[in-house]
Each structure stands twice: as structure tokens, then as C-alpha cells.
Amino acid sequence: MIPSGSELAIVLLFSLIGGLVALRFRQPVVIGLLIAGALIGPNAFGLVSQSELINTFAELGAIFLLFSIGVHFSVSKLLRIGVRAIVVAALKLAFVFIITYEAALLLGMDLFSAFVLGAILSVTSTALVAKMIKDMHVTRKIEANIMIATLIIEDVYAVFLLTLFSSMKVPGETLQYQELLIPLISALVILTIAYIVIGRILKSLLKWVLKHRNEEALVLVALVLAVGFSYAASALGLEPAIGAFIGGSMAAALPGGRVIEQSILPFTAAFSSIFFLSMGMLVDPASFLALLPLIIVFSALNIVAKFFGMGISMYLTGMTGRQAVFAGVGMISVGEFSLLLARDAAPLVAFDLIGFTSAIVVITAISYSLIAGREEGVYQFVVRNLPYNVRMSLAYFSHYFRSVIRSFEPGGKSFRTFIREGGDVLLNASAVIAIVGAVILLIPYAERATALPAGYLLLGAALLISMKPIMGALESLKEILDDFSDAFMHMGKRKSQVKLNERLMKDAVLFMFFFLLSMNFPLILTLLRLQSLWPLSYIALAFSMLVLWDMSRVLRVLFVGTDVKFE
Structure with a gap:
């Protein structure tokens, strides 16, 4: 059996050789290291073991x-x-x-x-x-x-x-x-x-x-x-x-x-x-x-x-x-x-x-x-x-989502609204948590001090006091959601275009829902060991593709006659 110190020397030597050979052939060093390890390991020439x-x-x-x-x-x-x-x-x-x-x-x-x-x-x-x-x-x-x-x-x-x-x-x-x-x-x-x-x-x-x-x-x-x-x-x-x-x-x-x-x-x-x-x-x-x-x-x-x-x-x-x-x-x-x-x-x-x-x-x-x-x-x-229809569908999607994403990036309208109103949501939520937390801490002392149902009274008072920050948080959330929906509805202002915009937004939400569902199915089925149900992930994925196809049809109508092109 080779001593551990000698094994380490062999490992360092072959690390150097593997790295140099990889560089000689203009390949990543990790390739040379993996191959060198496989050669000197216990399953090949056995020069070293996993000591x-x-x-x-x-x-x-x-x-x-x-x-x-x-x-x-x-x-x-x-x-x-x-x-x-x-x-x-x-x-x-x-x-x-x-x-x-x-x-x-x-x-x-x-x-x-x-x-x-x-x-x-x-x-x-x-x-x-x-x-x-x-x-x-x-x-x-x-x-x-x-x-x-x-x-x-x-x-x-x-x-x-x-x-x-x-x-x-x-x-x-x-x-x-x-x-x-x-x-x-x-x-x-x-x-x-x-x-x-x-x-x-x-x-x-x-x-x-x-x-x-x-x-x-x-x-x-x-x-x-x-x-x-x-x-x-x-x-x-x-x-x-x-x-x-x-x-x-x-x-x-x-x-x-x-x-x-x-x-x-x-x-x-x-x-x-x-x-x-x-x-x-x-x-x-x-x-x-x-x-x-x-x-x-x-x-x-x-x-x-x-x-x-x-x-x-x-x-x-x-x-x-x-x-x-x-x-x-x-x-x-x-x-x-x-x-x-x-x-x-x-x-x-x-x-x-x-x-x-x-x-x-x-x-x-x-x-x-x-x-x-x-x-x-x-x-x-x-x-x-790539077929012409596929290229143009990709171009339409790209043009549409480019505008949507720009609104959510730093400096965009939706981003500014989220930062502004999100701070208010966080502040109001913190206020509600502080009020409820303080009341929960006070309940044991209040119940010992009086025969009245102090717990219910204090919780009721906390609810009343919290109504203002709760309403403030809900109003801020409404502002954020309204701005988010506006980001998806920017393709024209005519009545027919507004309806198509609404359909686009619904399709976008449905696509995200079904796509996330298809992504989570594997984790859920794996953790629960439900081997026989794995085809269900295809159903969610098929629905997401169907929604995506409908979006492409809507975008084709909205962009007809424009200068949008695949580049």
C-alpha cells in the first residue's frame, strides 16, 4: 500500500500533467484533471486510492x-x-x-x-x-x-x-x-x-x-x-x-x-x-x-x-x-x-x-x-x-416582451411603482405585525389583572388599530398590480386593440401558471414518490404551449403592417 504522503505527491504530479496536457490541446483544465484522476484512480491503474x-x-x-x-x-x-x-x-x-x-x-x-x-x-x-x-x-x-x-x-x-x-x-x-x-x-x-x-x-x-x-x-x-x-x-x-x-x-x-x-x-x-x-x-x-x-x-x-x-x-x-x-x-x-x-x-x-x-x-x-x-x-x-412563420413569431414575441421587461427594469414605470409602493406595503405590514405582536405579549398580563375577556378585547382593539395600515397596504398593492397590468397592455389604444391586449395579458398569466406548474410537478412527484403520475407533467406543459400558440396569433394580428422583423 502506498503511504498517504506518496499518494498526495502522485496526485499533485498528475494534476500538473493533466492540466498541462489540457492546455496544450486548448481545452479547459478540468478536462485534463478528470481524465488524469480516472487513470490513476483505484478503478484503473490503481496508483492512488481515496485515502x-x-x-x-x-x-x-x-x-x-x-x-x-x-x-x-x-x-x-x-x-x-x-x-x-x-x-x-x-x-x-x-x-x-x-x-x-x-x-x-x-x-x-x-x-x-x-x-x-x-x-x-x-x-x-x-x-x-x-x-x-x-x-x-x-x-x-x-x-x-x-x-x-x-x-x-x-x-x-x-x-x-x-x-x-x-x-x-x-x-x-x-x-x-x-x-x-x-x-x-x-x-x-x-x-x-x-x-x-x-x-x-x-x-x-x-x-x-x-x-x-x-x-x-x-x-x-x-x-x-x-x-x-x-x-x-x-x-x-x-x-x-x-x-x-x-x-x-x-x-x-x-x-x-x-x-x-x-x-x-x-x-x-x-x-x-x-x-x-x-x-x-x-x-x-x-x-x-x-x-x-x-x-x-x-x-x-x-x-x-x-x-x-x-x-x-x-x-x-x-x-x-x-x-x-x-x-x-x-x-x-x-x-x-x-x-x-x-x-x-x-x-x-x-x-x-x-x-x-x-x-x-x-x-x-x-x-x-x-x-x-x-x-x-x-x-x-x-x-x-428556421421557417419564415417561426422567425416572425419569435420577432413578434421579442418586440412585445422587450417593452414589457423594460417597464420592470430599473428606471421603468413598473419598477418605480414597485419601489415606491413596495416600501409602503413593507412599512404598513411591519406596523400590523408590531401591533399584533405587542397585543399578544400583553394578553397574559391583562388576563391576570381583570376578570374580563381581556384577550378578545385586546385582539379586537388591535384589529381596529390595524385597519388603517392594512388598508394602506391594500391600496399600495392595488397600485402595483394596476401598473403591472399596464405593462402588458401597451399595444395600441383602439377598442379592438385593447381587447387583444387584455387577451394577451390573460394568456401571459395563464402561460406562467401552467409553465410553473409543469416545472413543480417533477419536484412534487419525486418527493412524494408518485412514479405512476409522471405523465401529468405533460398535461400542464401542453396547456402552456397551447396558451403560447394563442399569444403568437394575437401578436401576429397586432403587428400586421408594422416594420417588425427578425434580426
Whole structure:
């Protein structure tokens, strides 16, 4: 048996070799690391095993990887990105998830395996997209900014999945809602404490560190945030990597957040390399060969679903065809977060999920490297093969939703109304909560002091006092809803056009309802283990498509004779 120290030396050596070989062939480093890990692992040449030392370093790699991802996320940044990126991220994730989930069920997988595959493969590689945008010098272009914002939202979605999978301890178990809510609430508590208490303490400390240019202290601050939050998350029953993400998001909100990211970069590079190599070591060549047909099917399906999911979402929210194709090509790869999710979900499924996911990561990354730089050719191919009616329907939808979304973005009419009236709703709701809370605290003392039914009297008084803030909140909500409906009804003022606008708004609401229903069916059926009812998700999806078809007919009537065109 090789000593642990010697195994670590072999791991570091092959990490270097795998990374250099990948760079030589202009491929992402993660591909070289996964392949190198598969070769030296216990299932191939057996040079190293998954020893305790290797597992510890791999866990540190996951922590630093999530910390570096968290540094790119902050609440303030998320609020600034606007509705457009949220819509793009939601549509893209939903599109890829539904296609993958339904395909897995049609190929004979059980509900939970299909759900896990759909969730894992819907996430795009953050590192690969960020590097692509940087290398192509397009950081200032709007499509690049929306892509980065979409990845931020995907990271939040992936953290939710990480919490969900780590909450399931037994394969095939029915998860109780308390088991899901408690970890999520715990994560929110950590995040709240971090922003309110630790953030204020660290702001003063970081100002002093940055002033004196003390690099050692800066590294220690980053390490304390990464490891400290990981330990806190672990103590609360969460995955340590989730705590690291929260610590990274805490760093993003601090002065000099980018400097912190740079200071911890060597640790992230070293330890995350061991993490990816350790993921490759778990790959079993025998199971890989057995799963090869499924790997090829899901790789191709994932590339096509991500390209069209991202491209159509971008086009519908106001981007040009070329911008949409650029984003679609850029988002086809499966990445590092998918491997983290596969690691946690692997004990819950009946096949080699880590090997399966690793293979798809390699195939999609290589596919991206072959397509990158050929976006114009892809655009021309899509335009040539899309029927004219489909192109014009997409153009009508794009023109319509562009105006709608503009109203909800910062500076738009609906956005200003929401900020103004939303503050009033929050203030009035807080007043009602304070009044009712005070009365509930007073009831025990009042009941001891008098023989009268003090509880009912005090609650009645609280209700009367609360009527004014309740009415104020309802009026503000009415203003918000009225403004929201106006955003959907802006296509002409003639009587016939007003009726078509009303139909459009109803269709939009119905589409969102049925689409969200079709998205939630998989989670509900999976958690309740209702395998026989999975075709129900098709019904909701069919209704959403039917409503979408009706919207296209209405838009065609509204835009007839206009200069709207596909571009």
C-alpha cells in the first residue's frame, strides 16, 4: 500500500500533467484533471486510492471553489441585474430541466434519478463562460453581462440543490418538508448574521488591512471566511461547501472584495485541482462503458437544449439573433457545480452518477471549444433552417416582451411603482405585525389583572388599530398590480386593440401558471414518490404551449403592417 504522503505527491504530479496536457490541446483544465484522476484512480491503474488525506484535500478544494464562486455573488449585485437576467435564467433552467427530466423518464429511469439528472445538467460552467468572455474581450457587451448575471442566478439555484441533496440521507426516501425547510432556514440565518454582524466588524478590519497593504492579513481574512463559514454550516447540518459560498458572498459585499478573491486564488487553484482529480478517481471505466450510449444521448440533448434554451430566452428578452446565438453557444457546457451536485447526489441513485456527469462535462466542454468562434456560421445555419412563420413569431414575441421587461427594469414605470409602493406595503405590514405582536405579549398580563375577556378585547382593539395600515397596504398593492397590468397592455389604444391586449395579458398569466406548474410537478412527484403520475407533467406543459400558440396569433394580428422583423 502506498503511504498517504506518496499518494498526495502522485496526485499533485498528475494534476500538473493533466492540466498541462489540457492546455496544450486548448481545452479547459478540468478536462485534463478528470481524465488524469480516472487513470490513476483505484478503478484503473490503481496508483492512488481515496485515502483520508486525499479526501480532506478534495473537501478543501470544494470549499475554496464555492468560496470563489460566492465572491462573484452579492445581494446588491443581484438587485442591480434587473428582470431581464432573471427571466433569461428562469427560462433557460426550466427549458433544460424539463427536456432532460422527460427524456430520462422516457428512457426508463425512475422519478428521482430523472429529477437529479435534470437538476444537475441544467447548470452551466461558470468558470468556462467567465474565461470565454474575458478571452474574447466582450466584458462590456450587454449579452456578456446578461450571461454573467444568469450564471450568478444559476449558482444560487445550485446552492439550493446542494442543500436539497445533502438533506436526503437514504436512497429513495420520501423527504419531509421539515427536513428541507430547516437546512434552508439555517442557511438564511447564517447569511443574515454574516451581513448584519460579521460584515460590520470586517468592514473596519478590511479598511485597516487595505490601508496598510498587509497581504498576509488579507489572506488570513479570506481563509477565516472560507473555512469559518464552512465549519458553521457543518455544525448546523449543512454541507460545508454551502457555508463557503455564503462566506464568499459575504466577502463580495465588503470593501476590497476583489482583492480578497485574488489573495485566495492560489489556494483555490491548488485545492480545487485535487477536488476535480478526486472526482475523476471515482470514475469506474466498466460502468462508463455500460453507460456510454446514455452518456452520448444526454450530452447531445444537453448541448441542444442549452443552446436553444439560452438563445430563445435571450432573443425573447430583446437581444438580436446574433447576440442570442453567441449566448446560446457560450452556455452549452456542464461545469464544476454539476460535479459538486453529483458528488452529493451519487449515494441516492442506482448508477455511477459521478462518472456519468464527469463524462458529460468532458464532452460538452470539448464541444464548446470546437464551436467557439464560429457563432456567425451557427447564426446563418439557424436562420436558413428556421421557417419564415417561426422567425416572425419569435420577432413578434421579442418586440412585445422587450417593452414589457423594460417597464420592470430599473428606471421603468413598473419598477418605480414597485419601489415606491413596495416600501409602503413593507412599512404598513411591519406596523400590523408590531401591533399584533405587542397585543399578544400583553394578553397574559391583562388576563391576570381583570376578570374580563381581556384577550378578545385586546385582539379586537388591535384589529381596529390595524385597519388603517392594512388598508394602506391594500391600496399600495392595488397600485402595483394596476401598473403591472399596464405593462402588458401597451399595444395600441383602439377598442379592438385593447381587447387583444387584455387577451394577451390573460394568456401571459395563464402561460406562467401552467409553465410553473409543469416545472413543480417533477419536484412534487419525486418527493412524494408518485412514479405512476409522471405523465401529468405533460398535461400542464401542453396547456402552456397551447396558451403560447394563442399569444403568437394575437401578436401576429397586432403587428400586421408594422416594420417588425427578425434580426
